[in-house]
Amino acid sequence: MLAEDARTSITRSFRFETDVLKMLDEEAERMGISVNALVGIVLRRYTEFTRYLSKIDMVVINREILTSLLEQLDEEELCKLGLKLGETVMSDTVIFWKKETSEAAVMEYIEKVICRYGHLGTYDEKQMPGGAIAIVVRHRLGKKGSRFLEGYLQAGLRTMLGINAIFEVTDSSIKCELPPRR
Numbered sequence: 639m640l641a642e643d644a645r646t647s648i649t650r651s652f653r654f655e656t657d658v659l660k661m662l663d664e665e666a667e668r669m670g671i672s673v674n675a676l677v678g679i680v681l682r683r684y685t686e687f688t689r690y691l692s693k694i695d696m697v698v699i700n701r702e703i704l705t706s707l708l709e710q711l712d713e714e715e716l717c718k719l720g721l722k723l724g725e726t727v728m729s730d731t732v733i734f735w736k737k738e739t740s741e742a743a744v745m746e747y748i749e750k751v752i753c754r755y756g757h758l759g760t761y762d763e764k765q766m767p768g769g770a771i772a773i774v775v776r777h778r779l780g781k782k783g784s785r786f787l788e789g790y791l792q793a794g795l796r797t798m799l800g801i802n803a804i805f806e807v808t809d810s811s812i813k814c815e816l817p818p819r820r
Contacts, residue, residue, distance in 0.1 A: 687755040694731045696756075705779055713785040720789025728794030739798050741819070748773065748791070758787075759811075769818030774811055781809040788812055 654662070659673075666676040690696075708716060729739065731751065736743035745763070752775070753761035759777030766772050777783055784807040791814055795801040806813040 683755060686750060690735055694734055701757075701778065705783065708779060708782040708786065711782070713782055716782050716786040717789040720786040720791075721793040722789075724790040724793030725797045728790065729798050732798065741799055744795065744798055745773070748775070758783075766815070771816045773814045773816070775814075776811045778810065781807075784808065784810070784812050 662673050662676055666673045669676065711719070728744075728747065732743050732747045733739060735747065735751070749761040749763070753759050758779065759775040762774045762776070764772045764774075775787060777787070779787070788805050788807050791812070792803060792805060795803050795814070795816070801816055803817075804815040806815075
């Protein structure tokens with residue numbers, strides 16, 4: 639199937655319980671979009687992420703609980719923990735989710751699983767002069783969260799793609815620069 643075929647829309651008809659439709663109407667109104675667009679967002683999230691949650695052993699956790707747990711370790715311990723988990727969790731998840739270990743699959747994992755659906759931060763990517771790629775994840779996990787993410791991404795990129803990325807860390811963001819691919 640060509641990539642453009644995947645984005646072709648097909649009209650389908652579904653039945654919803656009254657209370658569900660009422661909530662969809664209210665949420666679409668609040669967001670300033672149509673119910674059709676909202677249902678599309680919900681179904682895309684389900685097909686790309688939610689249906690895999692139990693299969694990849696993910697749980698939803700309150701941000702305050704997570705940041706409190708991060709505060710219990712020092713920055714170096716968190717970086718080491720990130721390095722350890724990045725070697726296994728990232729590759730296991732990407733392989734199960736995308737069935738491949740390509741650069742595109744890893745970048746999609748960072749963007750969608752960690753950021754968009756995992757709600758750990760917001761994702762931005764930029765092609766740099768000379769072919770390097772800069773990824774920035776902005777988050778609300780504090781400096782210790784940055785150190786954990788640094789280790790996690792560093793180990794995951796090295797293990798899965800053989801990439802030694804350069805990292806810059808602040809209290810609320812992590813920048814990861816991937817060298818040009820040869």
